[in-house]
Structure formats: structure tokens, C-alpha cells
Amino acid sequence: MTKVNELLEQFHKVAVSPEEQLKSYLSQGRKVVACVPVYTPEELIHSMNLVPFGAWGAEIEVREAKKYFPAFICSILQTTLEMGITGKYDGISAIVIPSLCDSLKCLGENWKYGVPNIPFIPMTYPQNRNNDNGRAFTKAGYLRVIDDLEKITGKKFSEAELAKSNKVYNLHNQAMRRLSDVLVEYPWISASQRNDIFKSAYYMTKEEHTTLVNQLMDLLLEMPKETSNMKKIITTGIIADSRDLLTIIGENDMQIVGDDIAHESRQYRTDVNESKDALEGLADKFSRMDNCSVLYDVDKKRGDYIAEMAKRTGADGVVVVMTKFCDPEEFDYPIMKKKFDAAGIPSVLIEVDMQMNNYEQARTALQTFKDMLN
Amino acid sequence: MKESYFLGIDIGSTTSKCILLNSQREIIGSSLVSAGTGTTGPQKAYEDILEKANLTAGDISFTVATGYGRIMFTEANDEMSELSCHAKGVHHIFPDVHTIIDIGGQDAKVISINDAGKVINFVMNDKCAAGTGRFLDVMATILQININDLEIHAREAVRPAKISSTCTVFAESEVISQLSSGENVNNIVAGICESVAGRVASLAKRVGIKEEICMSGGVAKNGGVRDAMSKSLGAKLQYSPKAQYMGALGAALFAYDKLNI
CATH class of the missing domain: 3.40.50.11900 (Rossmann fold)
Structure with missing residues (x-):
């Protein structure tokens, strides 16, 4: 039971203090890439020896992000942008933002202006995904992400590592x-x-x-x-x-x-x-x-x-x-x-x-x- | 044998209400103080009902608290949500009611109940004063009308004015604009009542209306809103002069059940 509680406490510490995890990875010399919801191809990032790091907002007050977003937009994205503007993601190499809803598309564009020190990488997904054209479109989106990651981080992609x-x-x-x-x-x-x-x-x-x-x-x-x-x-x-x-x-x-x-x-x-x-x-x-x-x-x-x-x-x-x-x-x-x-x-x-x-x-x-x- | 007493206290945002039952589940006392959670209102309402019944706290077999301030009321033996309590109270008075529209000081709820009075669905308004008693308070203040007189003015209206049902702040500006353009006060009041009714009727339609329908909560006392609600829903409404006490009554009935079921 003690060991179970220790593990639960370990999960808790990580869940409530992601900034400590980020600091730890950066201090180890690892490059970290922020992954915005809902589905970001973490496998690609991981395969390039980069650390995928979730960016799902936080329970914080929004002040700076209001310059870019109207009030009626989801708080996950408002607080993610707020964290970017206020330096909470400093040290991160890039942020991948998928296109899966209209608000996410806005986040990507706002990010470019609000957080110019962390490059924005778009991941554009198709609406009709489950056919050959959809899969080709998705693959093209992944290739774009790979290309940007290579340019920004200097890391190289390989199919073998992705496997x-x-x-x-x-x-x-x-x-x-x-x-x-x-x-x-x-x-x-x-x-x-x-x-x-x-x-x-x-x-x-x-x-x-x-x-x-x-x-x-x-x-x-x-x-x-x-x-x-x-x-x-x-x-x-x-x-x-x-x-x-x-x-x-x-x-x-x-x-x-x-x-x-x-x-x-x-x-x-x-x-x-x-x-x-x-x-x-x-x-x-x-x-x-x-x-x-x-x-x-x-x-x-x-x-x-x-x-x-x-x-x-x-x-x-x-x-x-x-x-x-x-x-x-x-x-x-x-x-x-x-x-x-x-x-x-x-x-x-x-x-x-x-x-x-x-x-x-x-x-x-x-x-x-x-x-x-x- | 010593008589048993059961007390329900409904601590809302603007008022505190108590109902006292005897062992035959008969209402033997009530109290209402126009001060709600976070004030001395709950304690005053509690002390008032005990004093009127010539009882002490020790004479009460079981107390259930409900309403926004239920958690903080330490004299209660248990607490229950106000939706469950309103359902219980209304079903006790009107056994054929299946839809309850409860508009309180700062929120509105629509509750769907089955034949046995059990809650089967409900919806609450969002965190906005529109469609609540607070909205009526704000409007009455602007119009310099006693809140209790809104009903009289609404019933004198010839052509209700159009007032936004979306936002209290916008509606306040609209009322000021209507006043400055010379609109008749009775028409404005009727428009305000329609605004509240329209907003809450749309909530009710989300749950699904099943007759009979009853209005409870403090706003139910306002005949202007009741008329407008009836018009919006296209149905007759049940109403008890004790509408404001339905939550406290339900809480008292739950208190009775705790020791008798």
C-alpha cells in the first residue's frame, strides 16, 4: 500500500507542477516541444529525440491573452496563450498547434504575434480523414511538421526512429x-x-x-x-x-x-x-x-x-x-x-x-x- | 409521547426560509428573512421559527438545510440540493406536477419529475443574472418601483416593450433608452417580465415540458412573470402562495424521511 501511495503521489507531483518537469528536461539538455490539444503527432516529436510536452492551458487568470482573443473563446486556448506570453514556456523549442477547431486556428495565428520567441508549427488535418486522400493529406501535414522541427531544432527525422x-x-x-x-x-x-x-x-x-x-x-x-x-x-x-x-x-x-x-x-x-x-x-x-x-x-x-x-x-x-x-x-x-x-x-x-x-x-x-x- | 418536529431551512442568495413539520407531516410554522447566505439571515430565520413555535433547537428531531448556503449552516443534521428539495416540496403540494420552474434570487432551474416526485432531469441557468430575481431587482430600482408592485404595472400594460433576455447589463441600458424615449412604464415592466419568462421558458423547453407545470421560488410571487411564463409555454401554471417556501418544505419533508423511512 505504501508503494501504491508513493506512486500516486509521484503522479500527483508531476500533474500539479509541470513547470518543474519542464525545468528538469531543459536542465538535462533535452529540447522540448509543446503539444497543443486535441491530437498532436507526439510520435514524430518523440522520434526526433525531442520531449513532447502537453499544453492544455491552466487554471490561471487571463490578462495578456485578452489582447488577442475575444472573451467568448475556450479557456484552454486563452490560458495556453497567456502562459506563452507570460514566459511560462520559455526554453521550449517550438509549439505544434493542430487545426482541429476554429479556435485552435486562431490560437496558431495569435501565437505568432503574442509569443514570437517560440516558433509556431501548424499541423493541418483533413476533415475527411478516412480515405486515401485524407491519409495523404494527413501525411503531408506530418511532413510539414517534420520539416519545421528539423529547421528549428537541428534534429533529423528517420522512419526507423519513428517506427x-x-x-x-x-x-x-x-x-x-x-x-x-x-x-x-x-x-x-x-x-x-x-x-x-x-x-x-x-x-x-x-x-x-x-x-x-x-x-x-x-x-x-x-x-x-x-x-x-x-x-x-x-x-x-x-x-x-x-x-x-x-x-x-x-x-x-x-x-x-x-x-x-x-x-x-x-x-x-x-x-x-x-x-x-x-x-x-x-x-x-x-x-x-x-x-x-x-x-x-x-x-x-x-x-x-x-x-x-x-x-x-x-x-x-x-x-x-x-x-x-x-x-x-x-x-x-x-x-x-x-x-x-x-x-x-x-x-x-x-x-x-x-x-x-x-x-x-x-x-x-x-x-x-x-x-x-x- | 413527546411530539417530534422536523425542520427544513432553505438558504438562498437573497432570502432564508424555514418550514417546521410535526410528526404528521403537517406544516406548523414558517419563517422568512430577507437576507441570504453569508449574512445573519439564516440564523434569524431559524431562531424566528423556533420562537414562534415555542420550541428550542433541542426539540427538533432532524434538520435538513438546502439552498446556496446549505453547506455553511452548522445547525443542520444534513444538507440536500435545492433541486431535490423543490421537487419534494412541490410534489407534496401538487402531486400531478411534472415540471417545476424555480426562479430564485440569482439563478433559475427547471426540474422534471416523475409520477412519484423523483427528479428525472433538470437544467440550471448559467452564471448570469438574466432571468432571475436579481434581474427584476435591478430593473425595479431603475424604474423606481417597489418590486412587489411590478405585477400591478405589468397587468396594466397595453403593448409590452421589447427587452433583451440575454444580459442584465444590456437590458439595463435598454430600459434606460426606453424610458428616455418616453415609453410607458407599464409596458416596460411587462417587457421585463416577458424577458425573464422568455429566458427561463427556453431552459424549460430544453428539459422538455410535461404538464402540469408549477412555478416555485421567490419570482413565482410575481404575477407578471407568471402570466408571461404561461404565455411563453402555452400552458397553465400551478402556483402556491407558499411558492417561496417549496425548497424549505422539501427539506423538512426529507428531514422527516430521514427518521421515518
């Missing part, structure tokens, strides 16, 4: 998928601790993180499985890392038994097919990704996907963690809600942003939701 990185990321994906299932059997691990494990993955190399996650799972599986009377919930949304919100989930005796959070499990659903050429394989991976608000889906299957997850995990309900002003998530919500209702799965919507200092409305909503589930 190795694809394997490292596949192993990490598998560990994270397994982790989500293993944690269900240990309800005493809180929603905050679960989030620490997922969040810390953005600030460590995947080799380090996979090792720690596997160690944790091995230790847990030696312990007796536990049942509890907690209500089992699925979370869905872009990000759900607010300490306040996660604490309220715990206070209301709810256990997260699965998630459809972009910042968490959505990252780990799809592996690279290692039998393909490495770069082709990476483009193919993106083409097969699905059930996400920023990935075009004419059939809108995400609601069914979550309903199925709820059935598989025995979840009592779904908590939709809506990032304020996130258009893709807001467009998906009514369709998902209908699917949840049709499947008889209770759901609740909690609106969040990274500048909230009062979670009382969320507390009331979650407390009422708990009453609904009882």
Missing part, C-alpha cells in the same frame, strides 16, 4: 486503456488521483510514464479487489482536470469507471498499425480515430459509443463536462443527450472553464444528479 516511437506510444496506449479498467476495481482511488495519472502523461516521456503506470497496476492487482456503493459514472468532454470539480465528484460518492475525455482516454483508443511504414502508419492511425467532437463524423456516433461504454462498465450515469465556449462539444451535446435518454442512461451537464473560482453550481448539479441516481 520505434510508434511502438513506445502503442505500449503507452495499451497501458492507459488497461489502467482505466483496472482502476474500476479499486474505488478508493479518487477521481483526482485518477486524473493525476492521466494528466501526468503530458509532462513525462511516454517510456517513463508507461513504466510507472505498469508498476501501479501490478501493485494494485496484488491487492484484493473492492466493491463499493459509490455511484459509477462515465465522464465526457474535452478536459476534466479541475481539482474542485473532481473533489465534488468524490464528495458525492461517485466513481469514474470510464471516460470519453479528450484530455484522458480519447488519446489512447487507437494504436498505430506497426506492420505499415512508420509515417504511413501514423497517418493511418489518425484516419481510424473516431467518436470525438473535433473529428468529423457525419453519423454522430459518439453518443452511442458512450452509451455502450456505460453499459459495458455498469455505469449508473454520464457526467458531461462541458468546456465553456467549445463549439464542437456544444454541437455534439444535444445529439448525445438524445442517445443517452433513448438508452435510459441518466446524464447531467456541468459547464466548466479554467477561470472558475466558484463551483457551487456544479456542486448543486452533481448533488442533485446523485439523488437522481439513488
